[in-house]
Amino acid sequence: MEVPILKQGGILIATVQAALTDADLLQLRRALIERVVQMRSRGVILDVTALDVMDSFASRTIREIANMIRLRGTETVIVGIQPEVAFAMVQLGLTLDGVATALDLEEGLYYLNRKFKRAAS
Amino acid sequence: MVPKRDEDVVVVTQDTADDGTPRSETTTRLLRELVAHLRQNRTSLREEWVQRITEAQLLTAMTKEEIFAEATSVYDSYVAALETGTFEALQNYARNLSERIIPRGVETHEVVGIVLLLRDVLARSLFAKYQGDFEELNRILDAYEPAANRIANTVAVGFVQERERVIRQQQEAIRELSTPVLQVRERLLILPIIGVIDAQRARQLTEQLLRGVRSNRAKVVVIDITGVAAMDATVANHLVQTVEASRLLGATVIVTGLSPEIAHTLVTIGVDLSKMNTVGDLQGGIEQAERLLGYKVAMMAENA
Numbered sequence: 001m002e003v004p005i006l007k008q009g010g011i012l013i014a015t016v017q018a019a020l021t022d023a024d025l026l027q028l029r030r031a032l033i034e035r036v037v038q039m040r041s042r043g044v045i046l047d048v049t050a051l052d053v054m055d056s057f058a059s060r061t062i063r064e065i066a067n068m069i070r071l072r073g074t075e076t077v078i079v080g081i082q083p084e085v086a087f088a089m090v091q092l093g094l095t096l097d098g099v100a101t102a103l104d105l106e107e108g109l110y111y112l113n114r115k116f117k118r119a120a121s
Numbered sequence: 122m123v124p125k126r127d128e129d130v131v132v133v134t135q136d137t138a139d140d141g142t143p144r145s146e147t148t149t150r151l152l153r154e155l156v157a158h159l160r161q162n163r164t165s166l167r168e169e170w171v172q173r174i175t176e177a178q179l180l181t182a183m184t185k186e187e188i189f190a191e192a193t194s195v196y197d198s199y200v201a202a203l204e205t206g207t208f209e210a211l212q213n214y215a216r217n218l219s220e221r222i223i224p225r226g227v228e229t230h231e232v233v234g235i236v237l238l239l240r241d242v243l244a245r246s247l248f249a250k251y252q253g254d255f256e257e258l259n260r261i262l263d264a265y266e267p268a269a270n271r272i273a274n275t276v277a278v279g280f281v282q283e284r285e286r287v288i289r290q291q292q293e294a295i296r297e298l299s300t301p302v303l304q305v306r307e308r309l310l311i312l313p314i315i316g317v318i319d320a321q322r323a324r325q326l327t328e329q330l331l332r333g334v335r336s337n338r339a340k341v342v343v344i345d346i347t348g349v350a351a352m353d354a355t356v357a358n359h360l361v362q363t364v365e366a367s368r369l370l371g372a373t374v375i376v377t378g379l380s381p382e383i384a385h386t387l388v389t390i391g392v393d394l395s396k397m398n399t400v401g402d403l404q405g406g407i408e409q410a411e412r413l414l415g416y417k418v419a420m421m422a423e424n425a
Binding site: 104 | 327
């Protein structure tokens with residue numbers, strides 16, 4: 001299932017709607033990078049509220065996405081990780097090091113906007 | 122003499138084990154006789170039993186009158202259980218009794234002890250009654266013993282189960298009491314940890330904290346471990362896990378109140394605390410959290 005990517009000002013918002021297969025993840029990675037380049041976005045929010053499982057491949061891909069996007073000078077925030085998912089991830093040692101996280105979409109937007117403001121001043 | 126007795130016993134066994142129905146009929150008849158005997162001698166047997174309980178120094182937490190009152194009820198339920206062959210009433214009574222006496226510090230060995238004493242007292246009285254008739258005594262004991270054993274079993278199991286229930290309840294209560302997640306300001310939670318952290322508690326702490334972060338939309342969490350006496354590598358790793366899990370929800374964690382001893386231990390065993398944000402005490406932790414959240418606490422200007 002394809003993940004819709006919405007544009008909101010300079011920010012791209014990708015909201016995961018259902019469980020993702022490995023192929024879906026790779027497709028998401030490709031689509032996001034393309035869009036970031038195309039739209040010259042300044043920030044990306046990946047909303048994983050709907051995910052109730054996060055395996056090692058998913059978390060590695062998410063980290064890769066964030067790192068690739070950073071190379072374009074764009075910041076990525078992962079939002080909406082469920083408490084149970086967070087706990088399970090930590091126990092598996094999947095801690096998304098170096099990737100920004102926020103509670104939900106609103107927080108993610110707030111985080112990015114503050115960052116832009118700081119960069120502007 | 123001896124062979125004759127052997128023969129007798131064999132005959133008795135054949136008699137009773139002949140077939141399912143007659144045997145149970147015999148048993149019923151014998152039990153009825155037994156119950157009648159126990160009812161008849163209720164007062165004296167009960168007194169003897171209480172006497173033996175006192176001698177054996179059981180139930181020292183209770184007064185003599187209380188022991189006597191309980192003994193009467195137990196005796197009656199015991200006889201009723203022998204008579205009806207159903208143990209539910211006795212079971213209920215045993216549970217009820219346990220509920221009353223556990224808070225007073227009555228131990229398992231005491232409860233088992235008094236039931237076994239009753240069994241002995243009754244068996245002794247049966248010996249005395251059927252002294253003359255060895256075969257009848259044998260038959261009556263055959264009927265009595267399994268029932269008595271089952272009763273002893275029921276009472277002991279009831280007591281132990283009740284005890285376990287109480288223990289479980291207390292554990293639950295302690296667990297709930299021990300992990301409060303408190304909001305001190307908008308988006309700022311504190312989690313004071315007191316006592317020993319084991320794997321299960323660490324898990325529960327993390328779960329509760331994550332739920333708290335979600336429901337209070339917290340951005341900063343201060344975990345205060347002033348009340349944690351000792352910490353080893355396992356506990357430290359649990360703490361690191363809690364910190365990382367909170368970060369995945371977008372909350373920053375500040376750990377406060379590491380005592381010099383704990384700090385020393387952690388450095389010595391080489392736990393990687395680089396991901397942890399630590400501040401000396403709870404006050405400092407809250408102050409830093411306020412800075413992170415953009416709060417500015419200022420003293421009110423003194424008015425004249």
